[in-house]
Structure formats: C-alpha cells, structure tokens
Amino acid sequence: MAVSASQEAAFTGATLGVPMGSFSLTILLIFYSVLYIWVAWVIVTQWKAWSHRKINFYDFLTRSVRSILLTLVLGFLLR
Secondary structure, X not given: OXXXXXXXXXXXXXXXXXXXXXXXXXXXXXXXXXXXXHHHHHHHHHHHHHHOOOXXXXXXXHHHHHHHHHHHHHHHHHO
C-alpha cells in the first residue's frame, strides 16, 4: 500500500523530523544505546561486588563476558 505525501508529512511531523526511511535505523540505534548502557551497568555492578568480596573473580568474569557476548550476538542478528 502506497503512502501519500500527506501521510508521510504527518509521520515526519509526529516523529520530530525523522523521515519514514530512516525510522527503523533510529529505533535500532535507541535499542543499541540502551543495550550498551545495560552492559556497562552489569560490568560496574559486578566489579563493585567483586571488589567488596561478595562474589569471586570467576563469577565477575563469567557475568561480564556473558553480557558482552549477548551484545555481540544481538548486534549480529539485528544489523
């Protein structure tokens, strides 16, 4: 179904100037931003737990690597 010029103008106005062609890229970039913030949060909290001797180094390493690998797999699948 073709989109009329008025529909495209309404979409562009509703999305703060983002055209229809690059909207999926914008959503993907937002998703990756949230994902990278989550990975940083995981690593920092695990680092703090390890430095306070609440977890051992192996747990810190496995949880950090697991979050990084999840980021890499999602990056490969969603590119």
